[in-house]
Amino acid sequence: MARKIIKSKYFVEEDFVEVLAEVPAGGSSPLPTNQEMKVIGRPVTRLDGYDKVSGTARYTFDINLPHLAHARTLRSPYAHARITAIDAREAAKMPGVLGIIHYQNVDQIPWYGSSFLFDPHLRYVGDEVACVAAETEAAASAALKRIKVEYEELPFVVDAAAAMKQNAPAIHEGGNIQGGKPAVYARGDFDAGLAEADVVVEETFTTQVEVHNPTEVHCSVVNWEGDRLTVWDSTQAIFSVRDTVAQSLGLPASQVRVIKRYMGGGFGSKLTTGKYTVMAALLAQRIGRPVRITLDREEMNLAVGNRPDSVQKLTVAAKKDGTLSAMSHWSYGAVGAYPSGAACSWPLRTIYQCPNVKTEEYSVFINAGPGRPFRAPGHVQGTFALESILDDVAEKLAMDPLEFRRKNHATIDQVMNLPYTSKKLLEAYDAGAKAIGWDRRRKVPGADKGRYQRGLGFASQIWWGAGTPPAGCILKLNRDGSVRLIAGTQDIGTGTYTVMAQVAAEILEIPIERIQVNLGDTAVGPYCPLSGGSLTTPSVTPAVADAALQMKEKLLSAAAAILEVPQGELVYQRGEVRHTGDTSKKKTIVEILREMREQTLLTYGARNANPEGYAINSFGAQFAEVEVDTLTGHVKVIKVVAAHDIGRAVNRLTLENQFHGGILQGIGFALMEERVIDPQTGKVLTVNLHDYKMPTIMDMPEIEVIIVSEADTKISNVGAKGVGEPAMIPTPGAIANAIYNAIGVRLHSLPMTPDKILMALAQKG
Amino acid sequence: MSNEENGNNISRRKFIKGVGVGIAGSCVLPSLEQSAIAQAKEGGDAVHGGKELLSLTVNGKPVRVLVEPRMTLAELLREKLQLTGTKIVCNQGACGGCTVLLDGHAVYSCHMLALDAAEREVTTIEGLMTGEELHPIQQAFVDKDGYQCGFCTPGQVMAAQALLLRHPRPTREQVLEGMSGNICRCAAYPKILESALAAAEKIRKS
CATH class of the missing domain: 3.10.20.30 (Beta-grasp domain)
Known part of the structure; x- marks a missing residue:
């Protein structure tokens, strides 16, 4: 099939990325609707289900090799310090110790742009000081305690507001504001918009630092064979791990192979290559043995990313009829000690129609663990603030909050001035409002009089939904009629193995049990994007469809040659090619391959280019019902209705599961999760799963998932938009508005813990 | 290794010399x-x-x-x-x-x-397991999609087993309590609940 190379631009997590991509030259034709499908759109159980429930799924954490050594990391006990001396001689003599590396015996390998793998300038509690390989983890841990390090303690700052001040301790040369200046955006004339408004509301919201805490700790197992390195890594991005490791070690990327079969969650924290992987490779090289390196739960809460906090000052101005006339967003957030992103104004810039908008955002360095993308970075905290203030504006206008949003519905992307390929947000409002019973909503907030007060609230969501080329898939059709799919994507727990198989099963009309999927190996699979940004399904399933359609063509062509009839007179059905007129003329896959004397037929499918001149986004609205215990301040989320436009639903079962997970993580962010740092010492106080509160099954509300969209035929043959991030974005905002509706007092700070609820109630009097 | 040779980069020759041994070299230990x-x-x-x-x-x-x-x-x-x-x-x-x-x-x-x-x-x-065969609880987790990444799943399944040993006909509340000590960061909780209830049903019928 004809190909061309194009430039493709897409948004991932925090930035626009431009790549060159090989795509089908003819574009793509949409597949039929889900009503006409037998496998796509159905609740198909996971291909990897058996492995996961039987305990045989082999995660990176479980990998064992002959003569495996174990590595542990020494981390800075100080928020800000300089190493003046390090002496590892005594540690090296301890039983079982095999090797120790630190800044004095390793070449300076650049990291974080301006720092190094081992940097004697330590910028947070948890920054890497040294790494030990030993016969056992226990021996390695014991040796860490015997490494003598002298530190010169430096003044530190663990609060973004303090870090922005002139005389604050400098974490990097060039000051504590990342990039030296804020990110700004403006359209229209904000002041003019303000002048013509009838209602102006200004409020400040704060959100906390949230930590990913996937269940499988970050870990790698590395093994050298000559000058070739194999890395098993718990990662969302096998190709970027390959490239970073290769670059750090001065190897060609082709000599590094990265494998990830099963992985215990990531949520963004595993998008970035870890220092630990490179440290393990260096140790393995020195000791001549494979090395397994794992972090423990404390390190997970210090050193592998978090959602930056935010202080957001919003101004929203509207006319009497409910039209928005101006909006502004000024914010700052702590990215930690190394570059990340704290911006969160995108929803405000795009989701509602408003001609006059300005934003100014500061990403601020502090002496704490660096941030990383976390499920819808920026959008979760930005949406909480935006949707909260919009409800307050609606109340001032005496408008129903939903009516107010409908009134300001945006039909185009106002930042890029492009139409959307599809936007079914109004349909989501209707479906969601009906399902939650929006007309039950208390017209007067805080109308309930008893101890338990209930309320309803909702929030809208926007996210990038397109996926992107390049994404490739190899399809092997075996002589026995079975299929093997090979791609360089990775299933991070979302069901990628299964949705890819579904697409092939649908098109080739082969039972899904006869399809095997190999993912997560840079040496085998064609390049696919990282698994983040809700990119995976919209990127990789079209490549599978392309490969499967080509395979069908190949079978038809082969059968035409064998049967000596024009190909146009043949049809493919359920693993057989038949003649439309003469029913005796037919060939099965097995027969075709046998007569071709082939063991396998191969095709290579590629993701098409995204359409020019469109913005591609997912949309949705979530409606929450809460009950506030006014005696204890405890909030119980009773029900959440999630009504979304995510293009085609490929698997109803895994899709629901994604929504459940996103909503529950949204509940965690709204009500309980918070990383706490002691301002006196700069130490993180919430370094385990006892102190860092995450939702359990007891926090689960009733959840109803409604998909208002069909395939978005402008995007790709499959027409799916991503689901992972949309699922979480509106949840905290919806809960915040429901709490306001229940108790009649607005909370401006997440998490909305019982103490804050009680204080708010006390202020209300 | 210091940075005397070539600044920020590891010398490739030195590097390859260092890794040549691989796994095999360690057998003597x-x-x-x-x-x-x-x-x-x-x-x-x-x-x-x-x-x-x-x-x-x-x-x-x-x-x-x-x-x-x-x-x-x-x-x-x-x-x-x-x-x-x-x-x-x-x-x-x-x-x-x-x-x-x-x-x-x-x-x-x-x-x-x-x-x-x-x-x-x-x-x-x-x-x-019985040989290669899944226990009804394990099968229920597959049928109901009671997991996402699967890392907490063995623990969830064992918690469900302990629960069903004590309460063969658990109420919804008993399942919630029985499973509340098991964190699933993917938060597949609604389907974990369904899985445990379906498993109880399955075991009862068999």
């Missing part, structure tokens, strides 16, 4: 087990020595093994017995990722010493 036993005989060492003989039943089979007293049950299962279905998540008894059955009751295996399981019966996720 005595195994940890041997050296540890040797040290134990000589009076022990804080890290490797002082091993105790432990006998217990794991998945129906008697096991006799030398363990360091500090070793947890989870470490014994994973490292000594290679039963890696049991996961370590928080290593502190806060999340249930390592749940196994001890004499039919759910315990956090990261939170108890292996020696405390002496003469007792441990069942892990591997022990729930």
